[in-house]
Amino acid sequence: MATIELVGVSKIFERSGGRRVEAVKKLDLQICNREFVVLLGPSGCGKTTTLRLIAGLEEVTTGEIRIGGRVMNGTPAKDRDIAMVFQNYALYPHMTAYENMAFGLRLRGVNRSEIDRRVRDAAGILGITDILDRKPGTLSGGQCQRVAVGRAIVRQPKAFLFDEPLSNLDAKLRAQMRTELLKLHQRLQATMVYVTHDQVEAMTMGERIAVMHNGELQQYGTPIEIYRRPENVFVAGFIGTPGMNFLHGSLRCEGGRIYFQAADVDSFRISMSNFNGASRWMGRDLLLGMRAEDISPLGIGKAPNENTFLATVEFVETLGAESMVYMNIGEVTLVSRSREELDRREVGHRVHFEVNPERLYLFDPESSKRIYPE
Numbered sequence: 340m341a342t343i344e345l346v347g348v349s350k351i352f353e354r355s356g357g358r359r360v361e362a363v364k365k366l367d368l369q370i371c372n373r374e375f376v377v378l379l380g381p382s383g384c385g386k387t388t389t390l391r392l393i394a395g396l397e398e399v400t401t402g403e404i405r406i407g408g409r410v411m412n413g414t415p416a417k418d419r420d421i422a423m424v425f426q427n428y429a430l431y432p433h434m435t436a437y438e439n440m441a442f443g444l445r446l447r448g449v450n451r452s453e454i455d456r457r458v459r460d461a462a463g464i465l466g467i468t469d470i471l472d473r474k475p476g477t478l479s480g481g482q483c484q485r486v487a488v489g490r491a492i493v494r495q496p497k498a499f500l501f502d503e504p505l506s507n508l509d510a511k512l513r514a515q516m517r518t519e520l521l522k523l524h525q526r527l528q529a530t531m532v533y534v535t536h537d538q539v540e541a542m543t544m545g546e547r548i549a550v551m552h553n554g555e556l557q558q559y560g561t562p563i564e565i566y567r568r569p570e571n572v573f574v575a576g577f578i579g580t581p582g583m584n585f586l587h588g589s590l591r592c593e594g595g596r597i598y599f600q601a602a603d604v605d606s607f608r609i610s611m612s613n614f615n616g617a618s619r620w621m622g623r624d625l626l627l628g629m630r631a632e633d634i635s636p637l638g639i640g641k642a643p644n645e646n647t648f649l650a651t652v653e654f655v656e657t658l659g660a661e662s663m664v665y666m667n668i669g670e671v672t673l674v675s676r677s678r679e680e681l682d683r684r685e686v687g688h689r690v691h692f693e694v695n696p697e698r699l700y701l702f703d704p705e706s707s708k709r710i711y712p713e
């Protein structure tokens with residue numbers, strides 16, 4: 340098994356007409372032996388390109404790729420000892436599941452009994468022993484996906500790369516396959532890199548998540564680090580369901596206390612007294628970040644205070660265990676997610692909401708970096 344390191348890796352594609360696309364920009368990424376790392380980001384941010392660079396299906400423009408400590412630039416894909424599982428499975432339609440799994444080993448000249456042992460082992464792990472003699476056309480999406488994973492397992496590679504392997508499956512099967520892939524990871528103790536644009540999938544599967552945007556790494560950390568301490572506005576907005584709420588405004592000092600004052604709404608003033616480094620940012624344009632679950636309707640009988648604000652309720656979605664309340668503050672819509680029930684009759688009315696003062700964020704809109712919590 341293996342560590343995977345990317346050092347200053349860039350990939351530029353030359354398109355027809357001389358246009359250049361920098362799909363991956365100066366990417367530094369260290370993936371530990373046996374780690375499960377998720378590459379997460381919106382469409383076109385360079386996730387697939389990064390995987391293909393690791394696999395050797397593309398050559399880097401600059402930088403270095405090391406696998407197990409060895410520089411792999413220039414080493415062809417077949418000699419990198421890495422297996423990649425694609426979104427579209429890429430199974431051979433005229434071969435049975437068994438033959439699909441065995442094919443790569445045959446090409447490598449592995450003997451028949453060893454191939455049979457490996458294919459049956461992998462099929463056992465994946466629960467597809469009874470479909471080995473069927474062709475992909477007769478299998479469900481989930482079964483095809485398992486065969487595709489099986490084809491990777493039989494190679495006994497140093498590392499596995501998965502490119503959105505579950506996106507063709509329905510929600511239920513996807514959740515089930517997620518758990519199965521995690522079990523597989525535990526069982527095989529292999530290094531795995533998993534690409535998705537689904538942040539829930541990333542949060543539930545990744546030991547660490549690398550968030551990418553426009554070919555650049557935005558943040559690399561555990562799910563909880565990324566959720567609790569997003570480095571910048573992009574990560575804060577991309578992670579979480581829904582993403583973080585943002586509001587423009589600035590810091591003010593009154594009576595020795597520090598407040599965040601919304602730019603266009605006089606009535607929105609929230610205490611920021613925990614911000615020790617506030618003096619540097621006084622009066623400058625800033626973005627306040629609040630997660631939906633850290634805003635809730637003010638409980639009955641509680642008095643408005645320096646952690647509350649007034650907003651006009653726009654609509655309420657009741658989800659059972661909790662409800663989502665969309666509200667307007669001037670031109671801005673914020674969303675709250677809380678267990679407090681809010682009557683639909685409140686729609687159109689001004690209601691007090693309370694923020695969790697321990698969970699506020701500030702970002703510098705110029706650099707987009709988080710400045711608070713420090």
Ligand SMILES: Nc1ncnc2c1ncn2[C@@H]1O[C@H](COP(=O)(O)OP(=O)(O)OP(=O)(O)O)[C@@H](O)[C@H]1O
Nearest residue numbers: 352354360362381382383384385386387388389536
């Ligand atoms: N072979 C290629 N030639 C030219 N441009 C390419 C090539 N492959 C990818 N690109 C461009 O590089 C950028 C990154 O593409 P990539 O496929 O890595 O994104 P992605 O994050 O995997 O997106 P998605 O979530 O849609 O799969 C895109 O702008 C894409 O158009």
Ligand SMILES: [Mg+2]
Nearest residue numbers: 386387388502
């Ligand atoms: Mg892709």
